[in-house]
Amino acid sequence: xxxxxxxxxxxxxxxxxxxxxxxxxxxxxxxxxxxxxxxxxxxxxxxxxxxxxxxxxxxxxxxxxxxxxxxxxxxxxxxxxxxxxxxxxxxxxxxxxxxxxxxxxxxxxxxxxxxxxxxxxxxxxxxxxxxxxxxxxxxxxxxxxxxxxxxxxxxxxxxxxxxxxxxxxxxxxxxxxxxxxxxxxxxxxxxxxxxxxxxxxxxxxxxxxxxxxxxxxxx
Amino acid sequence: xxxxxxxxxxxxxxxxxxxxxxxxxxxxxxxxxxxxxxxxxxxxxxxxxxxxxxxxxxxxxxxxxxxxxxxxxxxxxxxxxxxxxxxxxxxxxxxxxxxxxxxxxxxxxxxxxxxxxxxxxxxxxxxxxxxxxxxxxxxxxxxxxxxxxxxxxxxxxxxxxxxxxxxxxxxxxxxxxxxxxxxxxxxxxxxxxxxxxxxxxxxxxxxxxxxxxxxxxxx
DNA sequence: TGTACATCAGTGAACGCGCGTTCACTGATGTAC
DNA sequence: TGTACATCAGTGAACGCGCGTTCACTGATGTAC
Numbered sequence: 471x472x473x474x475x476x477x478x479x480x481x482x483x484x485x486x487x488x489x490x491x492x493x494x495x496x497x498x499x500x501x502x503x504x505x506x507x508x509x510x511x512x513x514x515x516x517x518x519x520x521x522x523x524x525x526x527x528x529x530x531x532x533x534x535x536x537x538x539x540x541x542x543x544x545x546x547x548x549x550x551x552x553x554x555x556x557x558x559x560x561x562x563x564x565x566x567x568x569x570x571x572x573x574x575x576x577x578x579x580x581x582x583x584x585x586x587x588x589x590x591x592x593x594x595x596x597x598x599x600x601x602x603x604x605x606x607x608x609x610x611x612x613x614x615x616x617x618x619x620x621x622x623x624x625x626x627x628x629x630x631x632x633x634x635x636x637x638x639x640x641x642x643x644x645x646x647x648x649x650x651x652x653x654x655x656x657x658x659x660x661x662x663x664x665x666x667x668x669x670x671x672x673x674x675x676x677x678x679x680x681x682x683x684x685x686x687x688x689x
Numbered sequence: 690x691x692x693x694x695x696x697x698x699x700x701x702x703x704x705x706x707x708x709x710x711x712x713x714x715x716x717x718x719x720x721x722x723x724x725x726x727x728x729x730x731x732x733x734x735x736x737x738x739x740x741x742x743x744x745x746x747x748x749x750x751x752x753x754x755x756x757x758x759x760x761x762x763x764x765x766x767x768x769x770x771x772x773x774x775x776x777x778x779x780x781x782x783x784x785x786x787x788x789x790x791x792x793x794x795x796x797x798x799x800x801x802x803x804x805x806x807x808x809x810x811x812x813x814x815x816x817x818x819x820x821x822x823x824x825x826x827x828x829x830x831x832x833x834x835x836x837x838x839x840x841x842x843x844x845x846x847x848x849x850x851x852x853x854x855x856x857x858x859x860x861x862x863x864x865x866x867x868x869x870x871x872x873x874x875x876x877x878x879x880x881x882x883x884x885x886x887x888x889x890x891x892x893x894x895x896x897x898x899x900x901x902x903x904x905x906x907x908x
Numbered sequence: 909t910g911t912a913c914a915t916c917a918g919t920g921a922a923c924g925c926g927c928g929t930t931c932a933c934t935g936a937t938g939t940a941c
Numbered sequence: 942t943g944t945a946c947a948t949c950a951g952t953g954a955a956c957g958c959g960c961g962t963t964c965a966c967t968g969a970t971g972t973a974c
Contacts, residue, residue: 492916493970499917515827517736521961533963534918542961599825606818606825608734615880643884647874647892650881654873655866661834662869665862673866676903677896684895711949712937718950740928752930753951761928910974917969927960936950941943 488538500538502528504549508596511549516603521545543609550604553594554617560586561621569628576628577682580652581675588656588671598660601653618653622646633685644685648678707757719757721747723768727815730768735822740764762828769823772813773836779805780840788847795847796901799871800894807875807890817879820872837872841865852904863904867897 491497506528510519521542525535539545564583568576591597604614625645626638633641655674659667710716725747729738740761744754758764783802787795810816823833844864845857852860874893878886 495970496917513827516825520959522959531919532961533920536962537917599827602821602825606735606821608732608818611880618881619883640888643888644892646881646884647877647889650873650877651870651893651896654869658866658869661830662837662865664838665865669862670866673863673900674870677870677900680899681892681896714937715950739926741926750952751928752953755929756950912974913972915969915971917967919965919967921964921966923961923963925960927958928956930956931954932952933954934950934952936948938948939946941945 488540488544491538496538499528499530499534503530503535503538503545504552505595507545507549508594508600510596511546511599511603512596515599516546516606543607546600546603546607546610547613549600550610550613553591553597553600554613556590556594557587558617558621558624560590561624565624565628573629573632573682573686577679580678580682581671584652584656584671584675587652588659588667591656598657601657618646618649621649625649629682629685636685641685644681648681652678707759707763710757715757718747718749718753722749722754722757722764723771724814726764726768727813727819729815730765730818730822731815734818735765735826762826765819765822765826765829766832768819769829769832772810772816772819773832775809775813776806777836777840777843779809780843784843784847792848792851792901792905796898799897799901800890803871803875803890803894806871807878807886810875817876820876837865837868840868844868848901848904855904860904863900867900871897 491500503524507519507524510523510527514523521535522532524545525532528535535545539548561583564579564586568579591601594600601614604610622642622645625648626642629641629645630638652674655670659665659670710719722743726738726743729742729746733742740754741751743764744751747754754764758767780802783798783805787798810820813819820833823829841861841864844867845861848860848864849857871893874889878884878889
């Protein structure tokens with residue numbers, strides 16, 4: 471076979487992994503496409519969003535989008551990963567701050583973590599809708615699952631030294647559940663306007679604190 | 690204007706509310722369409738499901754679907770409502786059984802409620818995907834919200850007599866959160882296979898029990 | 909500093925396809941006498 | 942019990958539209974000398 475390289479005229483080797491953009495203009499365009507996709511997800515929902523729509527809103531023609539993303543799902547996937555990375559950064563900072571002080575210290579500051587996470591989410595265009603899309607499309611669910619597992623791994627690492635008597639699997643399960651409930655509460659606040667965000671986060675924090683401290687007692 | 694009634698030839702007055710089917714055959718067809726829609730939601734997701742697809746899988750031609758549902762979203766809405774009604778029936782039975790025995794009795798049997806709810810969900814074709822679709826489409830979110838509020842109202846009614854010292858709004862907020870977390874935990878079990886369903890539900894039940902009993906103490 | 913050249917970013921036009929929905933119609937079911 | 946008639950359930954064919962995606966191309970940016 472002569473020539474594994476793409477034909478000279480072919481802009482896109484279909485299905486090929488996209489190289490990261492080389493120029494500043496391109497990096498900005500890519501970010502803009504993601505921002506626009508988030509906003510549109512909120513406006514029209516995952517069942518109506520389209521690549522043509524995203525490109526148009528970003529001031530581009532459709533083929534330009536395909537320079538950055540292999541297909542429609544790749545856009546949504548990148549959008550999801552960008553949000554989760556930002557959330558993970560919050561967690562990392564929180565762990566660095568409170569992790570070394572032990573379980574009780576962490577349990578007492580869960581409210582901070584929830585609040586900071588909520589702030590990051592709120593800053594992202596269409597953030598709730600991104601999270602919901604990640605939940606609702608069979609092609610995307612793995613992203614959220616992987617991210618929540620990653621978060622749980624980090625929390626487990628941080629807690630394990632202080633609860634030596636508990637097998638890691640049990641600890642992991644407990645924290646996995648806590649992660650899910652924390653995110654669920656955060657998302658609920660976007661649609662339920664009959665309860666105050668502060669009160670709700672305080673309640674959740676109290677429940678998660680209970681679950682964490684309960685761990686240390688059951689050694 | 691002569692004649693508000695539909696033209697003789699017109700099968701569908703567009704946008705008209707559909708009357709409930711008159712014949713047995715029709716009732717079965719309607720149920721079949723909903724079952725099929727649930728299954729397809731699980732297979733292809735809300736972004737790919739289509740009316741033509743639903744009709745074909747149900748052994749019908751596309752126009753037949755429009756005899757039962759005003760448009761595509763009406764199908765999904767009916768599907769969502771059917772599931773929520775079944776879940777609400779579980780709650781009603783549970784409340785009738787444990788409600789009269791007070792807060793502590795209810796708190797001690799939250800695990801039962803979660804388990805029964807999970808069973809109902811599991812029996813419905815594509816149930817998780819229905820719940821997720823209800824979360825992910827702007828046109829559908831209100832269904833889930835209304836249902837969760839309804840559930841919270843019923844719980845608040847059941848609890849209020851035993852916590853006379855607490856203002857109803859605070860009670861409602863606390864229970865609203867509990868409802869959300871209960872459903873979130875249930876849904877998580879469908880995608881997270883690294884933790885056991887029983888253990889997770891037991892954990893959630895313990896947290897919710899804590900939240901409920903905490904209410905009685907804070908009078 | 910100027911310029912020739914290579915690479916990168918984005919365009920204009922078009923494709924085949926399945927979508928949601930409607931029409932006028934036929935066949936099946938129920939009912940009054 | 943039979944039959945004429947009204948209503949209900951489902952069909953066959955088609956519509957205009959926007960979808961996701963690709964092509965061969967032009968204009969913009971960066972780089973070597």
